[in-house]
Amino acid sequence: MSTPSEPAHDRSEPGLNTIVGERRQLINLAYRLLGSLTEAEDAVQETYARWYAMSGQQQEDIASPGAWLTTVAGRVCLDVLGSARARRERYVGAWIPEPLPDRTEWISGRAGGRAEPADPADRITLDESVTMAFLVVLESMTPAERVAFILHDVFRYPFAEVAEIVGRTPAACRQLASSARRRIRAAQAPAVPAAGQAGLVRHFKEAWEARDIEALVGLLDPDAAMVADGGGLVGTVLRPVVGSRRIAEYLIHIADKAPGLTLLERTVNGRPGLVAQHTGVTVTVAAFGLAGDRITRIWAVRNPEKLRAWTESRQI
Numbered sequence: 240m241s242t243p244s245e246p247a248h249d250r251s252e253p254g255l256n257t258i259v260g261e262r263r264q265l266i267n268l269a270y271r272l273l274g275s276l277t278e279a280e281d282a283v284q285e286t287y288a289r290w291y292a293m294s295g296q297q298q299e300d301i302a303s304p305g306a307w308l309t310t311v312a313g314r315v316c317l318d319v320l321g322s323a324r325a326r327r328e329r330y331v332g333a334w335i336p337e338p339l340p341d342r343t344e345w346i347s348g349r350a351g352g353r354a355e356p357a358d359p360a361d362r363i364t365l366d367e368s369v370t371m372a373f374l375v376v377l378e379s380m381t382p383a384e385r386v387a388f389i390l391h392d393v394f395r396y397p398f399a400e401v402a403e404i405v406g407r408t409p410a411a412c413r414q415l416a417s418s419a420r421r422r423i424r425a426a427q428a429p430a431v432p433a434a435g436q437a438g439l440v441r442h443f444k445e446a447w448e449a450r451d452i453e454a455l456v457g458l459l460d461p462d463a464a465m466v467a468d469g470g471g472l473v474g475t476v477l478r479p480v481v482g483s484r485r486i487a488e489y490l491i492h493i494a495d496k497a498p499g500l501t502l503l504e505r506t507v508n509g510r511p512g513l514v515a516q517h518t519g520v521t522v523t524v525a526a527f528g529l530a531g532d533r534i535t536r537i538w539a540v541r542n543p544e545k546l547r548a549w550t551e552s553r554q555i
Contacts, residue, residue, distance in 0.1 A: 247479060255262050258290060261305045265312045271389050272316040273323070274336030274374050276548060282319060285302075288311040304532040306400075313404035320382035331471025332478070336374040337545040341506035345551040368393045371508045371526035371538050376426045380419050386414045388419035428530040436529055437504075441512040443534060444502050450494055452487045459483035470542030473522075486537070515548065521549045 265286060269279035289311055290298070301307045303398070327334045367373060377385050383405055390396040390404065391412070398409040398416075405412055431439070439458065442506045465486045469475035476499035480486050494500060503514045515523040524546060528536030540546065 252426060257304050257307070258287070261297065261308045265303070265308060268309065268338075268389070268394060269312055269316055269391060271368055271374075271377070272313070272386060273319055274378060275545075275546070276337050276339065278319055278323075279316075282312060282315045285315050299364070310404050313390065314406075317386050318322060318420055319384055320385060324326045324382075331469070332470050332475065332477040333466045334378070334470075335466060335468035335540050335545075336371065336378065338367065338507050338512070338526060338538075338540050338549075341509070342546055367509075369394060369508050370510050372426070372428070372536065373423070373529045374508070375538070376423055376452075379414075383407065384415045384422075386417040386424075387415035389417065391416045392420065428528065428535060431529045431531070433533070436479055436527075437511040439532065439534065440527055441504060444504060444513055447490055448502060450491050454489060455487035456483045458534055460467060460530065463533070463535050463537070464537065465537040466538040468542050468545065472494060472543055473541050475539070475541050521546055524549055 262283065265283045266279055269282045270276055273279050273282065286308055291306060300303070322439070323502055325335075365440055377389075381389070387398075387401050390401045391398060398412045399410045401416075404411045405415070407415070443455070443458050446458060461483050462481070463483050463486055465476075465480040467475040467480075476489070479491050497517055499517060501516045501518065505512055505514045505524075507513075507524055510526065512527060513525045514521055515525070522541045523542060526538045526540075528538075
């Protein structure tokens with residue numbers, strides 16, 4: 240199995256370099272399939288564990304290690320997605336995909352009190368397929384739909400190869416991807432230019448800091464919705480807050496309850512977003528859905544387990 244962007248492998252050296260070289264591709268795939276960097280890393284670790292559990296001769300007999308790793312990773316993710324549905328039914332409040340920092344800001348370690356740049360293999364490629372709005376739609380799909388769609392439409396695998404991973408016929412996988420595509424189209428909002436996105440989020444930040452409720456209402460679509468994810472670990476609303484004025488009032492209430500809250504403009508999943516810090520600690524990462532000159536959706540992630548890329552392994 241291969242993709243147009245997959246480098247050719249030197250079969251004279253099928254060992255460590257070849258295998259490690261696939262990690263970035265696998266993390267990219269697994270994050271899109273699972274919506275969680277933590278789960279993606281676990282899935283890739285499991286994939287490598289299965290590779291190294293084989294004998295040297297078994298590894299040598301595999302014509303394309305990259306294809307083998309992708310197939311196994313896809314199947315691992317499919318299994319995780321199946322069990323995740325049951326876990327998320329027990330989840331406290333709303334479940335939002337794990338937010339990611341911009342790859343130019345992502346820091347993976349600290350040495351001598353200084354942050355060091357992450358290994359490129361540890362970065363997620365941030366593009367249209369990892370925006371929060373896109374990932375939220377993926378959550379509405381069945382596991383098989385999600386896997387077939389991501390493998391074919393995002394990573395450009397032919398349906399014959401997708402079928403090997405999903406365990407269905409190529410024709411069935413084509414139908415799954417088509418169904419997923421319809422979900423994406425139905426949820427798509429008109430595109431907002433990048434400069435307009437950044438400006439709108441900046442005005443929102445300024446209105447929030449000024450506790451200007453009318454300005455907030457004016458920036459929000461009348462039917463806007465805000466969803467928060469605390470995972471039962473921190474306090475937050477358990478149901479969506481709907482309506483521009485209700486959202487604005489709630490945000491002012493939060494600002495009043497947490498004096499000293501600092502708002503920072505940051506890239507979240509490839510789009511302008513906000514990071515809220517309290518006493519220097521990141522406590523919330525917010526992503527936005529925009530249409531025209533209004534904010535239509537706010538996804539606020541407060542679950543500390545989903546903020547590790549913003550707290551434990553990077554500095555702002």
